[in-house]
Amino acid sequence: MFSPNFFITFAVMNIEPIAFFHSPLTSKFGIPRQSGLAPAVPGRIVFIPDYRHQEAVRGLEAFDYLWIIWEFSVQPSTASTAKLTVRPPRLGGNERIGVFASRSPFRPNRLGLSCVHINKVELNGDEGPIIHVTGADLMDGTPIYDIKPYVTYADSHPEARSGFVDEREWQPLKVEIPDQVARLFDADELRGLQEVLAQDPRPQYHDDPQRIYGMPFGGHDVKFRVDGDTVYVVGER
Numbered sequence: 688m689f690s691p692n693f694f695i696t697f698a699v700m701n702i703e704p705i706a707f708f709h710s711p712l713t714s715k716f717g718i719p720r721q722s723g724l725a726p727a728v729p730g731r732i733v734f735i736p737d738y739r740h741q742e743a744v745r746g747l748e749a750f751d752y753l754w755i756i757w758e759f760s761v762q763p764s765t766a767s768t769a770k771l772t773v774r775p776p777r778l779g780g781n782e783r784i785g786v787f788a789s790r791s792p793f794r795p796n797r798l799g800l801s802c803v804h805i806n807k808v809e810l811n812g813d814e815g816p817i818i819h820v821t822g823a824d825l826m827d828g829t830p831i832y833d834i835k836p837y838v839t840y841a842d843s844h845p846e847a848r849s850g851f852v853d854e855r856e857w858q859p860l861k862v863e864i865p866d867q868v869a870r871l872f873d874a875d876e877l878r879g880l881q882e883v884l885a886q887d888p889r890p891q892y893h894d895d896p897q898r899i900y901g902m903p904f905g906g907h908d909v910k911f912r913v914d915g916d917t918v919y920v921v922g923e924r
Contacts, residue, residue: 704830706734708757711876711905712826715761717888719824720776721790722801725882727875730803732818732831739815748808752837753820758830759797777855780891788850801825802837859885861917868909868923876905884911884918 709731712718719725732755734743747753772783773791786794803820810816818834862881869877888902896914899921903909910922 702832704735704758704832705738706732706831706834708755708823708825708827708829708831709733710823710825710827710829711879712883713828713903715826716900717883717902717904718826719883719886722803722824723822724824724886725879726804726822727882728821728823728879729806729875730820730823730825732820732834733814734816736815741810741816744808744810744816744818747805747818747836750836750838751805753803753805753818754835754837754842755799755801755803755823755825755831756833756835757799757801757825758832759792759794759799760828760830761826775851776891777857778851784851798832799825802842858916860887860913861885862920863917864920868907868920871907871923872905880904880909884909884920887913887918889913 711728719728770793771786773786773789773793774780774783775789775791778784792799801824803823806819806821808816808818862884864877864881872880883902883904889900896912899910899912901908901910907923909920911918911920913919
């Protein structure tokens with residue numbers, strides 16, 4: 688039992704970005720709902736000046752994957768969005784589960800955690816060391832608060848249960864992109880765009896095959912519609 692005179696003082700930790708993420712995805716619409724779902728989508732981690740030193744990334748080239756701790760920076764204020772239950776897209780957007788049993792962006796502290804593949808660590812760029820990655824679910828301009836290498840012995844649990852994810856199979860959509868749009872992108876960008884669209888960026892309660900959606904990607908506004916199990920890109924603006 689604590690005595691009446693016992694007090695616990697909590698210190699508030701102030702955190703500042705160590706880097707910012709750069710991506711062809713410039714809007715939250717279309718962002719993959721998990722890292723690794725669109726493994727070809729490129730991204731760059733660019734450090735702020737205080738951390739633009741080779742010493743800070745020494746040894747990172749020996750790892751294949753990286754954990755990123757970041758902020759859902761384009762969400763409304765925490766006070767208006769933090770909820771006890773959420774409706775995951777994997778459950779059709781209708782069933783509710785606890786926020787701490789989900790990966791929802793509507794979290795009390797708006798922190799995200801993503802595992803991405805390291806393509807290369809560029810040491811001598813104009814902006815200092817830059818980490819080139821693929822497979823991130825981060826929007827362009829996302830603040831990054833920490834990065835840590837992925838280590839298999841501690842981070843890999845292939846036999847672990849995954850709750851409702853195990854119970855609801857997710858099938859990627861087929862994607863059809865006309866030549867006049869495909870030629871606007873290089874091979875890597877085109878592959879990334881196909882992977883993003885295959886994950887069905889629409890809200891899960893939308894099911895109008897004639898509705899046209901727009902998604903910025905790589906400097907282009909890609910227009911598409913979804914009919915059944917296929918995404919049809921209908922143009923670019």
